[in-house]
Amino acid sequence: MINIFNYIERQSPIHRLTGATKLVCFLLWSFASMVTYDTRILAVLPVAAVILFGVSKIRLKDVKFILSVTAVFMVLNNLLVFLFSPMHGCEIYGSVTELFRISARYVVTREQLWYHLNLVLKYLAQIPMLLLFVTTTDPSEFAASLNKIGVNYKIAYSVALALRYIPDIQREYHDISLSQQARGIEMSKKESLVKRLKAASAILIPLILSSMDRIEIISNAMELRGFGKGKKRSWYMARPFTPADILSMIICGLLLVLAIIDTAKMGTRFWYPWA
Amino acid sequence: MKKFSVKTIVAIGIGAALFFVCGRFIAIPSPVPNTSITIQYGVLGFMSAVFGPVAGLLIGLIGHALIDASWGWGVWWSWVIASGVFGFLMGLACKKINLDDGICSKKDIARFNISQLICHIVCWGAVAPVLDILIYQEPVEKLFAQGLVAGISNAVTTAVIGTLLCIAYAKAKPQKGSLTKEE
Numbered sequence: 001m002i003n004i005f006n007y008i009e010r011q012s013p014i015h016r017l018t019g020a021t022k023l024v025c026f027l028l029w030s031f032a033s034m035v036t037y038d039t040r041i042l043a044v045l046p047v048a049a050v051i052l053f054g055v056s057k058i059r060l061k062d063v064k065f066i067l068s069v070t071a072v073f074m075v076l077n078n079l080l081v082f083l084f085s086p087m088h089g090c091e092i093y094g095s096v097t098e099l100f101r102i103s104a105r106y107v108v109t110r111e112q113l114w115y116h117l118n119l120v121l122k123y124l125a126q127i128p129m130l131l132l133f134v135t136t137t138d139p140s141e142f143a144a145s146l147n148k149i150g151v152n153y154k155i156a157y158s159v160a161l162a163l164r165y166i167p168d169i170q171r172e173y174h175d176i177s178l179s180q181q182a183r184g185i186e187m188s189k190k191e192s193l194v195k196r197l198k199a200a201s202a203i204l205i206p207l208i209l210s211s212m213d214r215i216e217i218i219s220n221a222m223e224l225r226g227f228g229k230g231k232k233r234s235w236y237m238a239r240p241f242t243p244a245d246i247l248s249m250i251i252c253g254l255l256l257v258l259a260i261i262d263t264a265k266m267g268t269r270f271w272y273p274w275a
Numbered sequence: 276m277k278k279f280s281v282k283t284i285v286a287i288g289i290g291a292a293l294f295f296v297c298g299r300f301i302a303i304p305s306p307v308p309n310t311s312i313t314i315q316y317g318v319l320g321f322m323s324a325v326f327g328p329v330a331g332l333l334i335g336l337i338g339h340a341l342i343d344a345s346w347g348w349g350v351w352w353s354w355v356i357a358s359g360v361f362g363f364l365m366g367l368a369c370k371k372i373n374l375d376d377g378i379c380s381k382k383d384i385a386r387f388n389i390s391q392l393i394c395h396i397v398c399w400g401a402v403a404p405v406l407d408i409l410i411y412q413e414p415v416e417k418l419f420a421q422g423l424v425a426g427i428s429n430a431v432t433t434a435v436i437g438t439l440l441c442i443a444y445a446k447a448k449p450q451k452g453s454l455t456k457e458e
Contacts (some may be wrong), residue, residue, distance in 0.1 A: 008441070030349075030350070034352075034410050034411070037412065066346070069346055069348065070348060070349075073346075080417050080421075081413060081414055081417055083417075084413035084416040084417035084420065085415075085417065088413075088414040091335060095379065101456040119413075122411075123349065126349045127348075127349050130344060130349055131349065134344055135346075154279065154284050155284075155287075155333060155405055157284060157288070158284050158285075158287035158288040158291065158337065158339055159288070159291070160288070161284070161285060161287075161288025161289065161291075161340070162287075162289070162291035162292045162293070162295065162337055162341065162435050163292075164288075164339075165288065165289055166292045166295055166296060167290040167446075169289075169292050169293055169296045169384070170293075170296050170300065172297055173300065173301075190331045197314070197432065197435050197436070198435075200301055200314055200436070201314075201317075201435065201436050201439045202434060203301075204297070204301075204314065204317075204318070204439075204440065205439065205443045207293070207442070208293065208318065208321070208440055208443075209444065209447055211289050211293055212325075212444065214289060215282065215286050215289050216282075216287050218282045218285045218288075218289070219280075219282040219284075219285040219286075222281050222284075222285065223281045227281055227284075228280075228281055233292060244412075269412065
């Protein structure tokens with residue numbers, strides 16, 4: 001079965017951080033890059049992310065496919081922004097500096113290009129961190145981490161169950177799909193959309209019904225073992241924090257604080273050097 | 276509110292896994308970029324109707340966050356939250372539908388479809404774009420266009436898949452009162 005979450009086991013300082021630390025850092029980092037549109041901060045984040053990638057010993061070829069998806073998405077999103085509102089940058093930065101015209105509606109302005117640069121930087125700041133988090137965190141440790149940062153252990157356990165059963169359900173989906181195809185349903189692009197939707201439901205119904213049975217079986221098994229009786233539970237994969245963990249969380253926390261203070265100081269989320 | 280029982284916890288886990296598999300592997304591309312026609316909302320609507328609002332909320336949140344994390348476009352918190360809200364609202368709206376009793380009448384189907392339509396309008400027409408504006412500050416027109424396409428395609432797939440699932444599930448359950456006690 002393909003490994004969707006692409007956890008790659010290597011020996012590196014980033015791998016040695018606990019899952020909880022990486023989760024907290026990832027969240028703080030992405031909130032920081034979400035809050036700010038300050039190009040100075042946004043430009044530093046991707047550089048830092050690339051350095052962290054180097055430290056983590058994750059190679060470019062490990063994440064090549066995902067990065068190509070990122071690139072396509074980024075280009076499409078930027079195109080779409082431009083198509084729908086070519087003057088969005090001017091509205092934000094409050095000035096119009098025309099560079100050249102494509103047509104009456106589509107005028108390329110410096111403000112717009114600056115806004116697009118910021119959008120791209122935002123991606124470059126966020127995506128590498130997500131990839132880093134996904135590739136260096138063991139899925140089994142993830143639930144323990146969620147619980148550690150204060151999520152109710154029952155919900156953390158739901159997440160663990162989801163991660164545990166995704167491959168199973170995927171395999172089952174595949175099996176059902178093959179046997180339905182053997183009976184003559186058509187899922188390929190040759191069929192019309194409605195027919196394909198119908199075909200999808202012919203696969204989905206057995207899948208859902210068997211999953212409902214599965215829910216019954218698992219919950220009985222858990223109930224028999226007394227799940228949910230205590231207020232707390234321990235985790236096999238949980239690890240104690242080390243100084244490196246605390247240090248990295250503080251750094252990411254400071255980053256978020258910096259982004260918030262910077263935004264508050266400027267009085268706006270946008271920074272424009274020609275203003 | 277349904278009790279947060281072991282069964283609910285397991286339903287959230289399996290539901291999120293189903294949501295993930297449906298959203299990740301059974302996607303049909305749509306003409307608008309970054310938005311594909313996916314059938315997971317049919318599953319989410321159905322699961323919320325069976326297991327209630329809390330399960331719906333968490334299935335939406337966890338499932339959508341996992342899908343986003345497995346792709347390269349980053350986790351779009353605004354849309355993740357919108358999925359959760361959809362599950363929650365569906366759970367509330369479908370409280371009166373008792374699929375577990377093996378009954379899925381025409382009235383139930385109508386209720387399911389009207390509520391899913393309203394929930395989709397609320398989520399993709401309001402929750403997702405407004406959060407997008409707050410968090411990402413992208414152009415309003417673009418966000419509403421994306422929301423519109425996502426909302427319409429989700430409503431269509433929910434109507435087809437969700438309804439079929441409800442009927443099939445109710446049929447598979449023994450009907451309430453189908454057994455009588457012998458005197």
